[in-house]
Amino acid sequence: MTTIKIDGIEVPFKEGQTIMDAALAADIYIPHLCHKPGLSPHGSCKLCTVDVNGRAVSSCTMPAEEGQEIENNTAALNETRKTITQMLFIEGNHLCPSCEKTGDCTLQAIGYHLGMLDGHFPQFYPRREVDASHGSLVLDRDRCIVCELCVRASRECDGKDVFAISGRGSNRHLIVNSPTGRLADSDIELDDMAAHICPVGAILIKDHGYEVPIGRRTFDLHSVAETDLDELILKKTTHHDEADESAEKEGGVYGV
Numbered sequence: 001m002t003t004i005k006i007d008g009i010e011v012p013f014k015e016g017q018t019i020m021d022a023a024l025a026a027d028i029y030i031p032h033l034c035h036k037p038g039l040s041p042h043g044s045c046k047l048c049t050v051d052v053n054g055r056a057v058s059s060c061t062m063p064a065e066e067g068q069e070i071e072n073n074t075a076a077l078n079e080t081r082k083t084i085t086q087m088l089f090i091e092g093n094h095l096c097p098s099c100e101k102t103g104d105c106t107l108q109a110i111g112y113h114l115g116m117l118d119g120h121f122p123q124f125y126p127r128r129e130v131d132a133s134h135g136s137l138v139l140d141r142d143r144c145i146v147c148e149l150c151v152r153a154s155r156e157c158d159g160k161d162v163f164a165i166s167g168r169g170s171n172r173h174l175i176v177n178s179p180t181g182r183l184a185d186s187d188i189e190l191d192d193m194a195a196h197i198c199p200v201g202a203i204l205i206k207d208h209g210y211e212v213p214i215g216r217r218t219f220d221l222h223s224v225a226e227t228d229l230d231e232l233i234l235k236k237t238t239h240h241d242e243a244d245e246s247a248e249k250e251g252g253v254y255g256v
């Protein structure tokens with residue numbers, strides 16, 4: 001059996017797996033935002049950076065190789081991850097108490113996980129275009145962290161090409177591939193994976209705001225470090241309420 005070592009633990013891997021793949025399969029959490037199992041790796045957010053034999057690499061793109069000694073959950077790496085998270089927060093308008101995604105937002109959950117107490121850096125307060133033209137979806141670019149999960153989900157899962165990234169540096173932003181550039185004129189549909197995959201509140205479903213109450217949302221009930229959360233997060237964005245489900249089994253919400 002071929003293995004790598006993560007924080008001193010022997011972790012088996014299969015040919016073709018990345019360090020992230022092997023870690024998640026072994027129930028070891030490496031913080032990540034732009035990675036989602038089943039989609040091609042992207043390597044852009046850098047939250048998943050680990051030290052491999054003393055060299056910093058993105059674990060979501062680095063193939064696992066026999067003999068790798070990997071440091072992941074160290075104070076120094078988590079401090080760097082916290083700084084990256086703070087930069088993502090201040091670069092967009094992530095005003096959690098007024099965002100419908102609060103409690104279901106992976107960026108917010110990672111902030112809590114890493115002990116982030118403030119944005120630390122001056123806030124950018126960007127003013128990017130909001131697209132509410134679609135009947136079922138809203139695209140608020142002010143909250144987009146340019147992770148490209150929606151771009152890849154549309155292309156690789158939905159067989160469409162609804163989103164793309166344009167611009168460079170701090171001008172990078174999400175564009176919609178339609179004749180007018182508006183979501184309403186694209187072929188995105190509510191059932192598409194791309195409509196539900198956003199880890200922040202940049203793509204929201206209309207008419208279902210606060211359907212799952214605060215206090216019963218994904219990260220009210222789960223730690224972001226649970227390695228099997230990905231499926232559940234996608235279910236949650238389709239307004240799956242775990243509390244309702246377990247209450248139904250017991251005879252109604254709150255057992256009534």
Ligand code: SF4
Nearest residue numbers: 144145147148150198
């Ligand atoms: S809209 Fe959401 S999923 Fe798409 S790039 Fe922006 S943050 Fe990522």
Ligand code: FES
Nearest residue numbers: 032045046048060
């Ligand atoms: S999860 Fe690896 S770079 Fe984003």
